[in-house]
Amino acid sequence: MALLAHLACGTPRATIFCTMKRLFRVLHDSAWLGWGLLVYACSGRTPARAYRALRRLHSSTDGGINRVLGRVYGWGRPPMRPAQATGALGLFTQLEIQQVVEDLRTDGYHMFSESLPRRLGEALVAHARKEPAELTPAVDGSPQAVFDEDDVIATRYLISEQRTAECEAAQTLMLDPVFQAVADAYLGGRSTLDLVTMWWSTALDAGAASEAAQMYHFDMDRPRFLKFFFYLTDVTEETGPHCYVPGTQNHKPAALRRDGRLTDAEVSEAYGRDPATYVTAPAWTVMAGDTSALHKGLPLRSGYRLIFQLEFALSLFGTPCTYLELNEAFTPAFREAVTQGSHLSAKFRSPR
């Protein structure tokens, strides 16, 4: 493909033609995106065409569109910048928060040296052990199953957002001021909780499963977002370390800007070596990651892995957001935070 494009754009006249064509595409996608942002501002609904334009523009501008939108959101709703914040990982001064942000800017991820309190981690694991989960790949006759390490039937078990959020330990982490302060500082604006999810990964199929995000890809559900990964089991070389290509949240080599799944060979070829960092860590480790960088979960060779994840975004423009019901499973403190107009409010709806 790259050779064909080179031949097609080989002569000076053809080069001008190719440049004009690319420019036209960027302008065309920008117009769709601008229209979509307007529709979203009026109705809270993202037109599918506008969302597709955002994804194409992420590739064609090498992330430039996301940086521009990030600045615009930041001007509208600047981050809070508290002098300090205290949460499950302890007390963080603004300086310490900025150090986390620095790592995120350079590498695209940061491993916290502080661990999740055992009490919270164990409560999440206990919740995940009893919840029915959606299976990938789908298993005939069982749309859902509870994870059973002695009878593994799928590569991934995804617990529903609603049921994950109803776990009290999950609520503690959603309310945590440190994660919110880090997200705001990195994204450069007031962020909103956008996703709460928990899934088991297993060694059932050792081949890279595209559906289970085990091939290189970038995430682009929203214009600007940050994820927190909470490791609830030991993540070793055997049990599916995350692979990150550091720096690709800022720039990607031209050959890797394509949307969709990329093979290991394509990624290594673009760098002339394996550029990935393989993130292994014991249970209760927390990692912040900008997954607009190229990343994947390495297929497990044995055992299983459980991850709890929170995502914060500057806007819910993008893929349809799953709104959660603020039912009686939520603590009074959590309900109050939602109703008082916090970073949680956009994600939750009162029961009908």
Ligand SMILES: O=C(O)CCC(=O)C(=O)O
């Ligand atoms: O390690 C995995 O299961 C994949 C995670 C991933 O790609 C993501 O959360 O964006």
